[in-house]
Amino acid sequence: MTDLAGDDAELIAASLEEPERFAALFDRHAPVIHQYVARRLGRDAADDVTAETFLTAFRIRARFDPARAGVRSWLYGIAAKQIGRHRREEVKALKLLARTGHDPVADSWTDSADDRLAAEAAARPVAGALAHLSEGDRHVLLLFAWADLGYQEIAEALDIPVGTVRSRLNRARRKLRTATGAASGPLIEARIHEGDPA
Numbered sequence: 001m002t003d004l005a006g007d008d009a010e011l012i013a014a015s016l017e018e019p020e021r022f023a024a025l026f027d028r029h030a031p032v033i034h035q036y037v038a039r040r041l042g043r044d045a046a047d048d049v050t051a052e053t054f055l056t057a058f059r060i061r062a063r064f065d066p067a068r069a070g071v072r073s074w075l076y077g078i079a080a081k082q083i084g085r086h087r088r089e090e091v092k093a094l095k096l097l098a099r100t101g102h103d104p105v106a107d108s109w110t111d112s113a114d115d116r117l118a119a120e121a122a123a124r125p126v127a128g129a130l131a132h133l134s135e136g137d138r139h140v141l142l143l144f145a146w147a148d149l150g151y152q153e154i155a156e157a158l159d160i161p162v163g164t165v166r167s168r169l170n171r172a173r174r175k176l177r178t179a180t181g182a183a184s185g186p187l188i189e190a191r192i193h194e195g196d197p198a
Contacts, residue, residue, distance in 0.1 A: 009064070025071070052082045053079045072153065
């Protein structure tokens with residue numbers, strides 16, 4: 001994603017005098033926030049949670065501090081808090097996926113039939129393991145794997161130290177590997193071996 005942090009921060013500042021300017025921020029970031037939330041909670045909840053995320057962002061935009069966090073991290077942090085409110089639905093969906101092996105949003109992250117088959121085979125144990133992670137570990141892992149945030153961005157999004165991000169991510173990976181027999185599948189395997197780009 002192109003770094004629009006400066007432009008985004010300027011939009012937030014401008015929206016304090018001209019609230020309609022905030023719409024450009026929504027246009028830029030809502031699709032990726034929606035996609036991330038849909039992976040976490042399903043498409044039905046994604047519309048509501050995305051709307052709640054941007055409504056909250058609009059309401060608290062005067063408190064945004066560009067020196068403390070980038071706009072992208074700030075928005076993911078707000079989304080994570082909204083997802084936390086919907087945690088029961090997320091855990092329920094993960095347990096259903098673990099039990100049935102059917103992921104209703106798999107088409108959004110796999111493109112071919114072969115990829116879908118491999119993903120569905122790995123999805124059941126991964127979903128079960130995700131359902132048993134603590135909320136904090138799950139937020140860190142999925143912001144890393146599905147939102148493609150780096151360690152620093154995750155720290156900013158969740159308002160935690162980078163060291164906490166590293167330990168939570170390490171713990172979540174270890175639990176996933178243990179629960180899935182070291183085959184965590186397409187969820188995080190590629191990024192586990194890449195390391196953090198930040």
